[in-house]
Amino acid sequence: xxxxxxxxxxxxxxxxxxxxxxxxxxxxxxxxxxxxxxxxxxxxxxxxxxxxxxxxxxxxxxxxxxxxxxxxxxxxxxxxxxxxxxxxxxxxxxxxxxxxxxxxxxxxxxxxxxxxxxxxxxxxxxxxxxxxxxxxxxxxxxxxxxxxxxxxxxxxxxxxxxxxxxxxxxxxxxxxxxxxxxxxxxxxxxxxxxxxxxxxxxxxxxxxxxxxxxxxxxxxxxxxxxxxxxxxxxxxxxxxxxxxxxxxxxxxxxxxxxxxxxxxxxxxxxxxxxxxxxxxxxxxxxxxxxxxxxxxxx
Amino acid sequence: xxxxxxxxxxxxxxxxxxxxxxxxxxxxxxxxxxxxxxxxxxxxxxxxxxxxxxxxxxxxxxxxxxxxxxxxxxxxxxxxxxxxxxxxxxxxxxxxxxxxxxxxxxxxxxxxxxxxxxxxxxxxxxxxxxxxxxxxxxxxxxxxxxxxxxxxxxxxxxxxxxxxxxxxxxxxxxxxxxxxxxxxxxxxxxxxxxxxxxxxxxx
Numbered sequence: 256x257x258x259x260x261x262x263x264x265x266x267x268x269x270x271x272x273x274x275x276x277x278x279x280x281x282x283x284x285x286x287x288x289x290x291x292x293x294x295x296x297x298x299x300x301x302x303x304x305x306x307x308x309x310x311x312x313x314x315x316x317x318x319x320x321x322x323x324x325x326x327x328x329x330x331x332x333x334x335x336x337x338x339x340x341x342x343x344x345x346x347x348x349x350x351x352x353x354x355x356x357x358x359x360x361x362x363x364x365x366x367x368x369x370x371x372x373x374x375x376x377x378x379x380x381x382x383x384x385x386x387x388x389x390x391x392x393x394x395x396x397x398x399x400x401x402x403x404x405x406x407x408x409x410x411x412x413x414x415x416x417x418x419x420x421x422x423x424x425x426x427x428x429x430x431x432x433x434x435x436x437x438x439x440x441x442x443x444x445x446x447x448x449x450x451x452x453x454x455x456x457x458x459x460x461x462x463x464x465x466x467x468x469x470x471x472x473x474x475x476x477x478x479x480x481x482x483x484x485x486x487x488x489x490x491x492x493x494x495x496x497x498x499x500x501x502x503x504x505x506x507x508x509x510x511x512x513x514x515x516x517x518x519x520x521x522x523x524x525x526x527x528x529x530x531x532x533x534x535x536x537x538x539x540x541x542x543x544x545x546x547x548x549x550x551x552x553x
Numbered sequence: 554x555x556x557x558x559x560x561x562x563x564x565x566x567x568x569x570x571x572x573x574x575x576x577x578x579x580x581x582x583x584x585x586x587x588x589x590x591x592x593x594x595x596x597x598x599x600x601x602x603x604x605x606x607x608x609x610x611x612x613x614x615x616x617x618x619x620x621x622x623x624x625x626x627x628x629x630x631x632x633x634x635x636x637x638x639x640x641x642x643x644x645x646x647x648x649x650x651x652x653x654x655x656x657x658x659x660x661x662x663x664x665x666x667x668x669x670x671x672x673x674x675x676x677x678x679x680x681x682x683x684x685x686x687x688x689x690x691x692x693x694x695x696x697x698x699x700x701x702x703x704x705x706x707x708x709x710x711x712x713x714x715x716x717x718x719x720x721x722x723x724x725x726x727x728x729x730x731x732x733x734x735x736x737x738x739x740x741x742x743x744x745x746x747x748x749x750x751x752x753x754x755x756x
C-alpha cells in the first residue's frame with residue numbers, strides 16, 4: 256500500500272535530539288564509572304573522570320547539552336515501504352532548527368565558502384541523513400552527535416603502510432589503529448570509543464566506521480576474528496597510558512568496534528572513527544497506526 | 554583546591570607547575586579560531602584601524618594579566634536582551650598554535666584555557682611572559698557553564714555564536730595546569746611515554 260499522507264514526526268525528532276544531546280547512554284556512563292575505579296586515587300585521570308561523571312549527571316538533570324560541541328547530527332533512518340524519505344528529511348531539518356532554538360544544539364553549520372553560520376544547523380548536506388528501506392513495518396531512527404574535536408583526529412590508512420609495517424591483514428589493522436590512538440593523544444577528548452572499518456572505498460569506509468559507534472559497548476561481534484581483534488586493540492590501546500584527556504592513566508579507550516566491507520582488489524582502507532567519551536547516541540522506534548503514532552525512545 | 558583570581562600576577566604564575574589543579578575566578582574572554590585570526594590581522598601585525606580601535610582598547614584592558622578561553626559556547630538569549638551560558642566546554646587549542654605566542658605577548662596574557670595542549674611556540678611564550686596553559690575537561694560543558702556566573706558582554710557576534718568573543722565572569726572554574734612557565738609540558742611527557750609503549754606494541 257502506498258501512503259499518500261504520513262504523520263508529522265517533527266516533535267518526535269526534536270525529542271530524539273534533546274535526548275541525544277543531554278543524556279549519555281547508560282553503557283557509556285557505566286564504562287566511565289568502572290574507569291574511575293581503575294585510575295589511581297587523586298590522579299589527574301581520576302579527577303577528569305570525576306568531572307565528566309558530574310557533568311553527565313548535571314546535563315541530564317538540567318536537560319542541557321553534555322558538551323557544547325553538539326557536533327554533526329548523523330541520522331540513520333530505517334523505514335518501511337510507502338514512507339516518503341523526502342518528507343522525513345524535511346521533518347528532520349525542521350526539528351534540528353527547533354532543537355537549536357531550544358539550546359539543545361549549538362548552531363554548528365558553517366558555509367565553507369563564506370564562513371557564515373546558518374544559525375539553525377541546516378545547510379548543504381547538513382545534517383547528515385542516511386535512509387535505509389527495510390522489511391519491518393515501523394520506522395527506526397539512530398542518531399549520533401559527532402563532535403568536531405574527535406572528528407579531527409579520526410583518520411584513514413591505506414594498506415600496505417611501510418612506515419607502520421602494516422600489511423593487508425588483521426595484524427596490519429591492529430598496527431594502524433594503535434597508531435591512530437597514539438597520534439590522537441588527548442586531542443579527541445578520550446577516553447574514546449573507536450569505530451573501525453576495514454575495506455570499502457574511502458567514502459563508504461568512513462561511513463561504516465562511524466556506524467560502529469552505534470553499537471552497545473558490551474555487544475559481541477558475530478565474527479570471531481573481529482571480536483578477538485576488538486579485544487586486543489582495546490587492551491593494547493589502554494597500555495599506551497595516554498589516559499583521560501591525555502593526562503596519563505589507565506583508560507585511553509572505553510570500547511573498540513570493528514566491521515569489514517568488501518573492497519576493490521587494488522585497495523585496502525582502514526578507517527578509524529575516533530569518538531570522544533561523550534558518545535551521544537539515541538534511538539527511536541515509531542509505529543504508525545491508522546491515525547496515531549506510538550513512539551518509544553532508547 | 555587553590556584559587557586564582559584574574560588579573561593574575563607574575564609570581565602567582567611562576568608558582569604553578571604541571572599537574573597543579575586550580576579554581577579560576579574573575580573576568581575572562583572566550584576566543585577561538587576567528588577571534589585569534591582577527592586579533593593577529595587587525596591589531597598585532599599592523600596598527601588598529603579607526604573602526605576597530607574601540608574594541609582594541611577594551612581588549613587591551615580585559616586581557617592585561619588576563620586569561621583567554623578557547624571555547625565556542627551554547628548561549629541562551631533572554632527576552633530582556635541579556636545572555637547566559639548553557640554549555641561551555643573547551644575546544645581544541647592546537648589550532649591556535651600559529652597565533653597564540655603573539656597574542657600572549659601583545660596583550661600580556663597570563664593564561665590560556667583550552668584542551669589538548671599546545672605546541673613548542675606557545676610553551677616558549679609561556680616561559681617568557683610568563684603564562685601557563687590551563688587544561689579544562691573537554692566535554693564538561695554543563696558543569697563549566699554553571700561556573701559562568703555572568704555574561705558581561707560580547708564582541709564580534711557577527712563571527713557567529715561559537716566564534717564570538719564573550720566576556721564572562723567565572724567562579725571556581727576547575728582547570729589543570731598542563732603547560733607551565735618553566736618549560737614543563739604534560740603533553741610532551743605523555744607523547745614521549747606513549748611513543749615508547751607504541752614502539753613496544755608494534756615491535
